[in-house]
Each structure stands twice: as structure tokens, then as C-alpha cells.
Amino acid sequence: MNFGSSLLISYRDRxxxxxxxxxxxxxxxxxxxxxxxxxxxxxxxxxxxxxxGLNSLFLDYIQNKETALQxxxxxxxxxxxxxxxxxxxxxxLQKQNSAFxxxxxxxxxxxxxxxxxxxxxxxxxxxILTGPMYTIWKALTAIKTAAEIEKQTGKPCVPIFWMAxxxxxxxxxxxxxxxxxxxxxxxxxxKEHYFLQRQPTGQIPVNNKEVRKILLRALNEISxxxxxxxxxxxxxxxxxxxxxxxxxxxxxxxxxxPSDPALKKVAAPFFKKFFEKSDDLLALLGRxxxxxxxxxxxxxxxxxADQLPLFVIQNGERIPVKKNGSQKENPVExxxxxxLLRPIFQDYLLPTATYxxxxxxxxxxxxxxxxxxxxxxxxxxxxxxxxxxLLPQATVRFLQNFKLTPDEIYLPEDTLADAxxxxxxxxxxxxAARTMAAIAQEKIKEMQTEAEKVDPTLAKAIVTAGSKxxxxxxxxxxxxxxxxxxxxxxxxxxxxxxxNVIYPEEKLQERFLNIFSFRxxxxxxxxxxxxxxxxxxxxxxWIEI
Numbered sequence: 001m002n003f004g005s006s007l008l009i010s011y012r013d014r015x016x017x018x019x020x021x022x023x024x025x026x027x028x029x030x031x032x033x034x035x036x037x038x039x040x041x042x043x044x045x046x047x048x049x050x051x052x053g054l055n056s057l058f059l060d061y062i063q064n065k066e067t068a069l070q071x072x073x074x075x076x077x078x079x080x081x082x083x084x085x086x087x088x089x090x091x092x093l094q095k096q097n098s099a100f101x102x103x104x105x106x107x108x109x110x111x112x113x114x115x116x117x118x119x120x121x122x123x124x125x126x127x128i129l130t131g132p133m134y135t136i137w138k139a140l141t142a143i144k145t146a147a148e149i150e151k152q153t154g155k156p157c158v159p160i161f162w163m164a165x166x167x168x169x170x171x172x173x174x175x176x177x178x179x180x181x182x183x184x185x186x187x188x189x190x191k192e193h194y195f196l197q198r199q200p201t202g203q204i205p206v207n208n209k210e211v212r213k214i215l216l217r218a219l220n221e222i223s224x225x226x227x228x229x230x231x232x233x234x235x236x237x238x239x240x241x242x243x244x245x246x247x248x249x250x251x252x253x254x255x256x257x258p259s260d261p262a263l264k265k266v267a268a269p270f271f272k273k274f275f276e277k278s279d280d281l282l283a284l285l286g287r288x289x290x291x292x293x294x295x296x297x298x299x300x301x302x303x304x305a306d307q308l309p310l311f312v313i314q315n316g317e318r319i320p321v322k323k324n325g326s327q328k329e330n331p332v333e334x335x336x337x338x339x340l341l342r343p344i345f346q347d348y349l350l351p352t353a354t355y356x357x358x359x360x361x362x363x364x365x366x367x368x369x370x371x372x373x374x375x376x377x378x379x380x381x382x383x384x385x386x387x388x389x390l391l392p393q394a395t396v397r398f399l400q401n402f403k404l405t406p407d408e409i410y411l412p413e414d415t416l417a418d419a420x421x422x423x424x425x426x427x428x429x430x431x432a433a434r435t436m437a438a439i440a441q442e443k444i445k446e447m448q449t450e451a452e453k454v455d456p457t458l459a460k461a462i463v464t465a466g467s468k469x470x471x472x473x474x475x476x477x478x479x480x481x482x483x484x485x486x487x488x489x490x491x492x493x494x495x496x497x498x499x500n501v502i503y504p505e506e507k508l509q510e511r512f513l514n515i516f517s518f519r520x521x522x523x524x525x526x527x528x529x530x531x532x533x534x535x536x537x538x539x540x541x542w543i544e545i
Contacts, residue, residue: 045539046407048387051508057297057366058359062384062538067295071288071366072382078149078353079380080118085266087113089349092262093160093254100241104252112158112254118353120146121346122385123162126202126240127173128188128211129218129227133517134358134385134510136247140530141356141385141537143251148535149353157353159253161244162346165202165237166259166311166336168318173201173236174214177504178221179517183394183497185504186221188214198317200336202237202259211236222516247515247523251530256350261333263349268332270348270375274341277374278308278323284370285340292366300364301339309341343368344377352380359384386533387540389509390518390525395501396544398494406542409502416495421488434473441470521545 048054048062060068069075083089090113097105111117122142124135142159149157167173174190190210204211219228230242241255256263274281289299303309304320311318313334320338337345343355343365357365365382372379389406391399399406402420409416504512518525525545532543 044542044544046542047539050407051387051540052410053508054359055298055300055363057292057300057363058384060297061362061366068297068366071292071369073369074372074379075381077381078118078153079347079351079378080116080153080155080353081351081378082115083351084270084348086115086351088262088266092260092266093256096257096260097254100238100245100255102241102245102255103249104254108158108252108254111156112351114156117156117158118149118351119158119160120149120354120356121160121162121350121352121380122356123164123346125164125167125169125173126237127176128214128236128240129176129222129514129516130240130244130247131173131514132176132511133388133390133513133515135244136515136526137386137388137510137529137533138356138358139244139248139253140251140526140533141383141535143248143253144530144533144535145354145356145383160350161253161255163202163237163240163255163257164342165257166200166313166318167202168198168200170201174211176514177512177517178218178514179500179504180221183392183500185500185513186217187505188218190214198319200259200313200316200318202235202240202257203316204236206231206234206236206239218514218516222519224516224519224522227516247526249523250527258346258349259336264333264335267345267349270345270377271332271335273375274310281371281374282308282323284374285367288367288370297366298363299367300360301367303338303340309338311336311338339364340367340371344371344375347372347380348375348377354381354383356385357382383535384537386529386537387508387510388529388533389502389540389542390529391542391544392501392518393544395498398498406502409498413495413499417488417492420491420495518545 049059057068057071061072090109093112094105094109097109112119120142122138124131124138127135130136139159139161142161146157146159149155170190174188176188178186178188180186206212206215215231219231226246227243230246231239237257237259241257244255285303289302292299306323308321308323310321312321312330313319313336318336346352347355355365362382362384369379391406398404399409404416502509515522515525528545529543533541
């Protein structure tokens with residue numbers, strides 16, 4: 001058995017030995033109570049705990065551990081409150097969505113205007129071409145959740161996508177990958193020095209010189225004329241909105257740009273209360289963060305000691321507000337909540353029944369409950385977005401041919417190659433090399449024992465010689481493997497392309513690849529994913545396409 005095979009077998013044994021209780025899902029169970037709804041683990045699902053890179057707080061929350069659940073007191077029921085100003089909110093949504101040519105504008109705004117109508121809310125930064133795929137999965141989860149809420153409560157619910165147009169993280173919105181037709185990956189990212197700019201990304205014109213360089217490469221690769229038209233003029237917010245609506249063209253959802261001055265004016269009482277209580281809020285946050293740390297949970301969002309969770313837009317830049325600064329002198333239209341304040345600002349403005357978030361968002365919501373109480377905003381439950389990896393048929397055939405599960409592609413490429421390459425000569429070389437190394441080590445120990453009786457320095461020299469023998473035998477193995485690999489270039493290429501699909505750049509597909517990686521199937525592909533994802537995601541899903 002070669003080294004790669006032993007690692008693969010070890011990985012499979014570890015997974016098979018994990019003891020998790022599964023029982024069939026009760027369709028009558030509330031999607032807010034995952035402990036009453038476990039799915040039988042099938043080949044099209046993967047336990048979140050087996051995904052690389054997820055934070056411990058999110059995993060404990062998903063697994064309903066009490067240590068984590070204490071930070072989410074609002075998890076048990078949907079929120080049902082009136083927004084700050086339903087009439088003005090609907091007017092703003094009508095204006096914005098009409099400008100974005102949203103075909104569901106009139107229908108959804110009329111529905112939202114009815115007292116008692118709630119919303120399933122999600123959101124993301126305005127990434128180029130909608131950014132990594134999880135942006136789409138968020139929107140689809142909100143759409144499905146809104147329908148589920150209507151079914152469970154008998155009351156209307158509207159999905160709303162909050163476009164974080166004031167965020168100034170240029171790297172976040174311009175870093176993504178596209179699969180080429182041959183499954184090679186094209187990477188896109190902005191030059192480092194642009195990351196330092198504080199200009200709200202949503203206001204950036206699509207003809208910005210640096211943005212255009214990325215866009216021209218990406219649009220040339222995907223060759224979708226309608227999308228190219230969206231990015232021919234206007235801002236990144238406008239292009240994002242139109243692209244997202246094109247992808248979701250058959251699904252009713254409202255988009256909201258929170259940079260609208262009219263929306264900020266509605267929130268004037270919220271900001272007033274925030275300033276009045278800012279010192280108390282920071283003290284509450286400090287205590288909450290300390291409690292999290294005492295349980296070995298991370299604080300996802302950290303702030304400088306002299307800074308408030310707020311920015312002010314000045315001369316086109318997003319400037320941090322200091323605790324002792326002159327923030328009260330700024331017009332409310334210029335205020336821009338930071339990550340920690342944004343959810344409460346959002347839930348003050350919207351009739352949020354539930355928020356749909358990713359793992360990192362759900363983790364930082366653990367910091368926020370004391371703030372909701374202090375600002376007298378009822379906190380909604382937070383539900384995880386769908387987590388999905390799309391598997392093209394070529395990738396599925398590769399996995400089936402080599403009897404691999406998709407998550408085994410997370411293993412290092414060399415490990416997979418070592419496990420899958422079958423060559424009797426290579427196995428004999430490895431066996432002989434390891435036998436020789438074992439015999440040599442045994443003899444070295446005998447020599448060392450005798451040498452110590454003669455001269456301790458001689459014994460050290462013998463140990464050094466033994467290490468060199470060990471190194472040379474490993475080197476022989478490696479050279480033999482490289483020689484075989486050169487004769488198995490086709491297999492190595494297939495492994496590389498499978499990793500490009502499932503785990504590109506050592507990242508989950510949904511966190512790196514853009515949805516236009518599967519451009520030939522769009523926008524119809526969105527229907528397939530919508531039909532297969534669950535309103536309450538309790539596991540990662542593999543979806544064959």
C-alpha cells in the first residue's frame with residue numbers, strides 16, 4: 001500500500017467512525033428547530049464539520065450545542081414587528097427596484113405595504129458579476145425561506161436582498177475565479193494598493209480604469225451579451241443589481257441599496273439612540289466578547305478601542321468615527337454602519353422575520369444580542385444559507401471511475417496522485433526502499449550502542465549517518481514517484497481539474513468560483529439549485545449538474 005492510499009484510507013476510516021445520530025426529517029418540524037429535523041446522510045450531503053475552514057462557533061450552533069445556543073436567544077421564533085416606517089420603506093423599494101428593472105417590483109412592494117407582512121432578509125457586498133457563488137445561494141435561501149414562513153405562519157413574507165453598497169473592501173468585491181470550459185481556472189483580483197482606499201465600492205463607476213481591466217477579461221471569458229450590457233455604464237451597485245435580477249429572473253425578490261439618503265433619514269431616531277448609548281454599547285460588547293473568549297470562541301469582528309462601529313461618508317470616502325469625534329455634527333444621510341451595527345440598523349428599518357447568513361456572519365451575530373436589547377430592537381433568528389458545491393458530469397465521472405467521494409478532493413493533490421497512480425514498479429521500489437531504511441535503522445542502533453562504549457562522539461556520527469540514509473531512501477521514493485507521474489500526466493491533469501471544480505485555490509467552490517463558471521447553463525441552472533436546496537440548511541450539498 002502506498003503512502004497516498006494509506007492517507008486516503010485513514011481519512012475514510014475517520015469519517016466512518018464519526019458517530020452522528022441521524023433520523024428522517026419530520027416535514028412538520030419548524031425550520032427554526034433543527035434538532036427536530038435531521039436528514040439521513042446521503043452521498044449528496046456532507047456534514048458541516050467535515051468542511052474545511054469553518055469556525056467552531058458556527059459548527060456548535062448548527063449542532064445545537066448549548067454553549068453556542070446561549071448567544072442566539074432569538075432562535076426559537078420568527079420576528080413579527082412593524083418596521084420604522086413601512087410606507088417610506090415601500091416607496092424607497094419601489095423607486096430603487098423600478099430603476100433596476102425588477103419585474104416583480106409592483107407585486108412585491110404592494111405585498112410588503114400590507115401591515116403584518118414580514119421579510120426574509122439576506123445580503124452581500126456588490127461583487128463583480130455577483131462575486132463568489134455563495135451570493136446566489138444566499139438569495140435562493142431567502143426566497144425559499146420566505147415561502148416557508150408564509151406556509152408556516154399563514155402571513156405574507158417577502159424576500160429582500162440587502163446590497164452592502166457602502167462597504168469599502170475592494171478586495172472582497174473583486175476577488176473571484178472563473179472556470180474555463182476546459183476546467184482551468186482564471187483568477188481575478190485587484191492590485192494590493194487599491195485595498196487601502198475607503199471609497200464605498202457600490203459608488204465606483206464600471207468604467208473605473210482598474211475595475212475595467214478586470215471586467216474586460218471576465219466579460220470576454222463568459223461571453224454573455226446581456227451581462228456585458230449591464231456593465232457598460234453606471235455604478236457597480238447598478239450592475240450588480242441587474243446581474244443578480246437576470247440570474248433570478250423567475251424568482252420574486254426585492255433588492256435594497258442602503259446608501260439611499262431617504263433610508264438614512266428614516267433611521268434618524270435609531271442613530272440618535274445609538275449615540276446616546278454608545279459608551280454603554282461598547283462596554284456590553286467588551287463583556288460579550290470576553291464571554292465568547294472564555295468558551296474558546298472567536299470574536300469575528302474586532303474594533304479599535306477608540307472607534308465606534310460607524311463610518312461617515314466624507315468627500316467620497318468612508319471615514320471611521322472616533323468615540324470622542326464630532327460625529328453628531330454629521331447629517332444622518334452621511335452615516336454608514338460598520339459590520340457590527342449593520343444588522344441592527346437593518347432590522348430597525350425592515351420587518352425582518354429572519355436573517356439568512358453565512359458561517360462568519362452567524363458567528364458574529366453571537367456578539368450582538370446585548371446591543372439589540374440596549375437599542376430596543378427585537379432580534380430576529382439567524383438561519384444558515386444553503387451551502388452548495390456544483391458537480392459537472394465530467395467531474396462526477398472522474399469521481400465514480402476512481403471511487404472517490406467529492407470531499408476526498410480536499411486532500412492534497414500529491415496525496416490523491418499517490419493514491420490513484422497504480423504502478424507495480426513504483427510499489428516495489430517503495431517497498432524495497434522502506435525495507436532498506438528499516439534494516440539500516442536497526443543496524444545503526446546496534447552500531448550506536450557499541451560506538452558509545454568506544455567514544456560518545458563516534459556514536460553521534462553514526463546517528464548522523466543514519467539520518468542521511470533515511471533521507472536518501474525517501475529521496476529515491478520521491479524520484480520514483482515523479483518518474484511515474486511524468487508517465488501519468490493525463491491522470492494528474494484530471495486530478496487538478498477536479499480540484500479546480502471542487503476545491504479551487506484550496507477554497508470551497510462557493511467561496512471562490514463565480515456562478516458564470518457554469519455560464520452555458522445559466523440562468524436555467526438557478527432553477528435546479530433552487531429546487532434542491534433546503535430552506536434550513538443543516539449540511540453541505542453536492543448537486544450534480
